[in-house]
Amino acid sequence: MIATAKRLNQVQEYYFSQKLREVGSLISQGKPIINMGIGSPDLKPDSSVIEAIQNAMNDPKAHQYQSYQGLPELRKGFAGFYKNNFNVDLNFATEVLPLMGSKEGIMHISLAFLNEGDEVLIPNPGYPTYISVTNLVGAKPVLYDLYSENDWEPDFEALERQDLSKVKIMWVNYPNMPTGASGSLELFEKLVAFAKKHQILLINDNPYSFVLNDNPMSILQVDGAKDIALELNSLSKTFNMSGWRVGMVVGNSEFIDAILKVKSNMDSGMFYGIQKGAIAALQLGKDWFEKQNVIYKNRRALVFELADALGCTYDANSVGMFVWAKLPQEITSAEDYVDKLLYESDLFIAPGTIFGSNGEGYIRFSLCIEEEKIKEVLARIDVDSAIHL
Template sequence: MIATAERLNSVQEYYFSKKLREVNQLLSEGKPIINMGIGSPDLLPHFSVVNAIQHSMNDKKAHEYQSYQGLPELRKAMAKFYQNQFNVSLDFDSEILPLMGSKEGIMHISMAFLNKSDEVLIPNPGYPTYASVTELVQANPIFYDLLEENNWLPDFESLEKLDLSKVKIMWVCYPHMPTGAKATKEVFEKLITFGKKHQILIVNDNPYSFVLNDNPMSIFQVEGAKEIALELNSLSKSFNMSGWRVGMVLGNKVFLEAILKVKSNMDSGMFYGIQKGAIEALNLDKNWFVSLNKIYIKRRDLLFKLVEKLGCSYDEKGVGLFIWAKLPNKEISSEEFIDEMLIKKNIFITPGTIFGSNGEGYIRFSLCIEEKKIKEALTRF
């Protein structure tokens, strides 16, 4: 047998990759499974976005290799989007790098900046990919606590007590996934100050800004943030384009040049038609987000009723695509609870533990599900 790389010993198959096989098996057996676990938008992109990719197919350069840095028009659209939505100025030519989804950006950033045995600050709870990618590049994850009593925000006093001498990157994600917590500008200012003090690259993963959120924020609204920070964003959640795989990493020229060294050796450019569709999406006005959020508000209100039927508590002010709910009974684990719901009620919910140990006692519901399905779930109780 050919032995696999040692780096695979430190990571497991992604939870949803495994769990969805189980869910799909139940569906194939005729079980009426309602999937409330996945944050994959079920709504369509704007019709003009679909038209843009269709009309691009006959362009002369549509089917050729594309630039590793994307079309200049795409980077200009991204710069304009950040100016209009966040009041943040970015140089389209040197401070924006399109990605095939922000998930690949997590890998590119890690490969560009981390050496073996470097350390990385990772939120607990937080997106599991931060830890798995850190381990794949043979760096060491250092988990920092996010707790409900602190509104799921970093505790800077506790962070300062850590040995930070080997820490190279700190991952943050606001609006926070999975809890829906929002950061204030003051929190972003503290993060930038912390990063500069300890020479730690602060990376804010920011894909949920426009879902049920009246005050979208970027870490680059803080003066001097470009000196020590990067920001990831994507069109997946904001524009219902998750399968298109369009993201971006933003930051100063030196940081992006390092990331491009990795990226240019791992792909051959984003498909032309997808870039054309992305440009159209980024140029949509705020009415797009208003119409999208009207749908999510209705779904959220129905899901609140389901959460209450389960006896769970929740923060009605949370933003983003999910409801983060606290279980009423500490004697049953999150995974035991969701397995019970799957078997007894044919409803799949995400256990909080996949996001870290601080997710124990919590479950997560996705808003990416039709109202009629939520109503059907309610009738099962």
């Protein structure tokens, strides 16, 4: 037997990778499973985006290796997007780096800045990839708690009581996934001040700004944020392009140069046609977001009905493409409850525990499912017995 690397002892297969195989097996057995677990937009990109990638196929440059930094027009598109939507000025030549999805950016940033033994502040609950990547590069995850009583925001007094001497990176994610907390400019100001005080690289993972959110924000709106902060963003949720794998990291040129050193050794540039489609997407106006949000509002209203039927409570003012719902007190295991829903009601949703220990007692519904399917789930649920599944 060839032994695997020791680093694999620190990570497990991504929950959705494993669970979706189980769901797929049930579907292959004829089970009418409805999947409300994963945030993969089911809506299409705008027709102009599809037309742009189609037209790009006939360009002589389309099938060649591309620049590691992406087309200048794409970087200009990202910079324009930040100026138009966040009033943030970015130098497209030095402060913008396109990514094949923001998820790879988590790895690139970690490889660029973390040494073995460095510590990383990671939200609990939070995106599981932050922990996995930190472990893979030999750094140490240090979880900081988010609680509903504090609007799912960090407790800065608790953070200040910790030994932060080895902390190199802090991950934040607002609008927040999985909780839907919107965050605020005031919170960003506190985060930037905290990071500067302790010389911690602050990274805001920001793919949900435009989904059911009337006040899109960037951490780079804070004065002086570029000195200490980076921001990841993505076209996946904003423009229904999750399978295209288009994202970006933005920030000051020194940080971007360090990440490029990693990225340029990991891939050979983004496919030309995808870049052209992304350029078209970035030119869409606010009416695009408004039309998308009409659809998501209707879906969310139905998911609220479903959460009510299951005896859950939730924040009706949360943002993003999920509904984070607190289970009834008598349900002691979110994962057991999710499995009962899967096997007894043919419904798959995400247990809060996959996002951290503070997710126990919660479940997460995705809005990436058409209204008729949500209505079908509602018809399946026996309101009188649902709580006791």
